[in-house]
Amino acid sequence: MGGVEDEEPSMKRMKLSSKGLVGLSNGSSKEPVRGLSSDLMAQPLLSKEDEHVVGSKGVIKKEEFVRIIAKALYSLGYGKSGAHLEEESGIPLQSPGVNLFRQQILDGNWDDSVATLYKIGLADESMVRSASFLILEQKFFELLNGEKVMEALKTLRTEIAPLCINNSRIRELSSCLVSPSPRLDILRVRSRSKLLEELQKLLPPTVMIPEKRLEHLVEQALILQHEACPFHNSLDKEMSLYSDHHCGKDQIPSSTLQILEAHDDEVWFVQFSHNGKYLASASNDRTAIIWVVGINGRLSVKHRLSGHQKPVSSVSWSPNDQEILTCGVDEAIRRWDVSTGKCLQIYEKAGAGLVSCSWFPCGKYILCGLSDKSICMWELDGKEVESWKGQKTLKISDLEITDDGEEILSICKANVVLLFNRETKDERFIEEYETITSFSLSKDNKFLLVNLLNQEIHLWNIEGDPKLVGKYKGHKRARFIIRSCFGGLKQAFIASGSEDSQV
Numbered sequence: 001m002g003g004v005e006d007e008e009p010s011m012k013r014m015k016l017s018s019k020g021l022v023g024l025s026n027g028s029s030k031e032p033v034r035g036l037s038s039d040l041m042a043q044p045l046l047s048k049e050d051e052h053v054v055g056s057k058g059v060i061k062k063e064e065f066v067r068i069i070a071k072a073l074y075s076l077g078y079g080k081s082g083a084h085l086e087e088e089s090g091i092p093l094q095s096p097g098v099n100l101f102r103q104q105i106l107d108g109n110w111d112d113s114v115a116t117l118y119k120i121g122l123a124d125e126s127m128v129r130s131a132s133f134l135i136l137e138q139k140f141f142e143l144l145n146g147e148k149v150m151e152a153l154k155t156l157r158t159e160i161a162p163l164c165i166n167n168s169r170i171r172e173l174s175s176c177l178v179s180p181s182p183r184l185d186i187l188r189v190r191s192r193s194k195l196l197e198e199l200q201k202l203l204p205p206t207v208m209i210p211e212k213r214l215e216h217l218v219e220q221a222l223i224l225q226h227e228a229c230p231f232h233n234s235l236d237k238e239m240s241l242y243s244d245h246h247c248g249k250d251q252i253p254s255s256t257l258q259i260l261e262a263h264d265d266e267v268w269f270v271q272f273s274h275n276g277k278y279l280a281s282a283s284n285d286r287t288a289i290i291w292v293v294g295i296n297g298r299l300s301v302k303h304r305l306s307g308h309q310k311p312v313s314s315v316s317w318s319p320n321d322q323e324i325l326t327c328g329v330d331e332a333i334r335r336w337d338v339s340t341g342k343c344l345q346i347y348e349k350a351g352a353g354l355v356s357c358s359w360f361p362c363g364k365y366i367l368c369g370l371s372d373k374s375i376c377m378w379e380l381d382g383k384e385v386e387s388w389k390g391q392k393t394l395k396i397s398d399l400e401i402t403d404d405g406e407e408i409l410s411i412c413k414a415n416v417v418l419l420f421n422r423e424t425k426d427e428r429f430i431e432e433y434e435t436i437t438s439f440s441l442s443k444d445n446k447f448l449l450v451n452l453l454n455q456e457i458h459l460w461n462i463e464g465d466p467k468l469v470g471k472y473k474g475h476k477r478a479r480f481i482i483r484s485c486f487g488g489l490k491q492a493f494i495a496s497g498s499e500d501s502q503v
Helices: 062-075 079-089 096-107 110-117 125-145 149-163 167-178 192-202 213-227
Strands: 267-272 278-283 287-293 299-306 312-317 323-328 333-337 343-347 354-359 365-370 375-379 384-388 399-401 407-413 416-421 427-431 436-441 447-452 456-461 467-473 484-487 493-496
Touching (some): 062 213, 096 110, 110 125, 125 167, 125 192, 267 312, 278 312, 278 323, 287 312, 287 323, 299 333, 323 354, 333 365, 365 399, 416 436
Antiparallel strands (some): 278 287, 323 333, 365 375, 375 384, 399 407, 407 416, 447 456, 456 467
16 A cells, blocks of 8 residues: 555554663663672662652552552452452551441441541542432432331431532432332432442542552553554454563465456456355456355355346445345346355346446345436335436446445545435535545445545545545556455455555
8 A cells, every 4th residue: 555644643653662671771880899699789779769669660659559459359359369468568458437438338327427428538528518419319219218208308308408519419309209100210229339339430549449440451551552553453352461462464464365267357346245255256258256265265166147248347245145236337237146146136227227236234225326327226126216316426436325224425426426315315525636436435334435546545534524534555556446445353454456466
């Protein structure tokens, strides 16, 4: 592909090899002192500040690190190990006041827990009141659940209302007392452990460490490694904590596995089935071939599809891969059974040739572009359902439809892609400054690759108003229609054909 004109994220450009960090020094040297062993000399003298940090960069506070590990041990169910770590390190997970507060919540000692809130070092009065509101709301619901209506009313009037926060919620709680059938979503009582989780989100992390904090930090590190990997093309589950993540170029296809030689003339179009078990090729020799992928990964001919009177310009697989459409140049569309190779239906329209084809996502209809610049929709039995007149497509044109079946994409002018909503009849346009030769839609329907006559590929974001987000150069095009596509596990790569026999 040659290169990308849009800038890469700075993270991908600012990578430092770990080897480049080895051997850095301040340039000074010291004479060994007699009487000291080399082992002792290898031990750097730690300042008091160094004793409170871990890691080579000196940015991880030891106390926070130990507390987060202890929290993770308790969360994983390793209570004895967590307690042992607290004892051996001398670093408690939480203060005695916080431990008392947690236990009071779990035991349902609501009044005592509210009183303890003021003793655990919360400087923000509004935070104390917000936490008190959550606790007293839980008390209210549990009283109501136990049919202690008068006590619930007293809690609402004398404890919750005076906090003077969240008046709309107070009105909802009041409705639970007066309505014979209160809304279930209001009355639903959370568990006490769930209440603790909500309180942890509200209180400062220095007071109560959030749940799964260590898991969050580790996930964050893996995600950053993923995003900084320029050739990332592996499953997330293959990432390991044992080593830094890095995908090599060897994970991108780079060598020829097989040369397919079955057509008698130029091959115009190839496309894999959705399940990857078959490949279809269309040729200037007026045939299409269905290839099957063998156990060894090699392709062999399954069916040769003959019957077109003109070269076959494109193919389109049905959503379930059981049928396939072939389109003759300015001629007809044929629908074939993949298992038998039998032609099931021929689609023609008087006075117009068919130039492009596509399946509806439901698999019950097909779409085609006609030489009179209209787009037609057919049922599988050949009955025309709908037709859109006007300059909707060119004589040689790609045709796509989004997965929801709402938007049709076609080349309507030499340098314009039309995005046509078939329900609302709204039209959006992508206007290029050069002639468009082909385009490709991403699987998530968010991006469109547009190939231009001037040997450029443009990447457009088509969510909302279309935006040009990338330009790619390097491939060669002079005589043929060169196509490009999205690739990789999450379609993070772009591949293009080229007339210099390269990809």
